Amino acid sequence: MLVIVVENAPPRLRGRLAVWLLEVHAGVYIGDLSVKVREMIWGQVIAGIEDGNAVMAWSTNNEQGFGFVTLGKNRRVPKEMDGVTLISFLPLDLSGNGETVASGEPDAPAG
Numbered sequence: 001m002l003v004i005v006v007e008n009a010p011p012r013l014r015g016r017l018a019v020w021l022l023e024v025h026a027g028v029y030i031g032d033l034s035v036k037v038r039e040m041i042w043g044q045v046i047a048g049i050e051d052g053n054a055v056m057a058w059s060t061n062n063e064q065g066f067g068f069v070t071l072g073k074n075r076r077v078p079k080e081m082d083g084v085t086l087i088s089f090l091p092l093d094l095s096g097n098g099e100t101v102a103s104g105e106p107d108a109p110a111g
Contacts, residue, residue: 001030001031001032001058001059002021002030002031002032002033002038002041002056002057002058002059003028003029003030003056003057003058004017004021004028004029004030004041004045004054004055004056004057005027005028005029005054005055006027006029006045006049006052006053006054007027007052007053007054007072008051008052008053009027009048009049009050009052009054010048010049010050010052012048013044013045013048013049013050013052014027016044016048017029017041017044017045020033020037020041021033021041038056038058041056042056042069045071046071049071049072051072051073052072053070053071053072053073053074054070054071054072055068055069055070055071055074055076056068056069063083063084064084064085067085068085075089075090075092076088076089076090077089077090
C-alpha cells in the first residue's frame with residue numbers, strides 16, 4: 001500500500017500522480033505499487049512540488065509496519081529514535097503569521 005498526500009501542489013504534478021494512483025480526496029493518492037515505481041513517483045513529486053509540501057507513506061516490513069518521507073515546508077519533521085520514526089513539531093513563528101521557524105528536510109525513500 002502506498003499513500004501520497006500533497007498540499008499546494010501544481011496541477012501538473014497532481015495530474016501526473018493521478019496517472020499512477022487513485023485520488024480518493026483532494027491531494028490524497030493511494031495505490032499498491034512496486035518499490036521501483038514508488039521511487040520513480042517520489043522523484044516526480046520532488047521535481048514538481050515547487051512551493052507545496054508532500055508526504056509519502058508505504059507498507060514495509062519493520063517495527064511500525066510502514067515507512068514515510070516528507071518534502072517541503074512543514075511543521076512535522078520525522079525523527080528516528082531507537083529504530084522507530086516519530087514526528088517532531090517545529091515551533092510556530094511568534095510573529096503571528098503562522099509560518100514555521102524552519103522547514104523539514106526531504107529524505108530519500110527507504111526500501
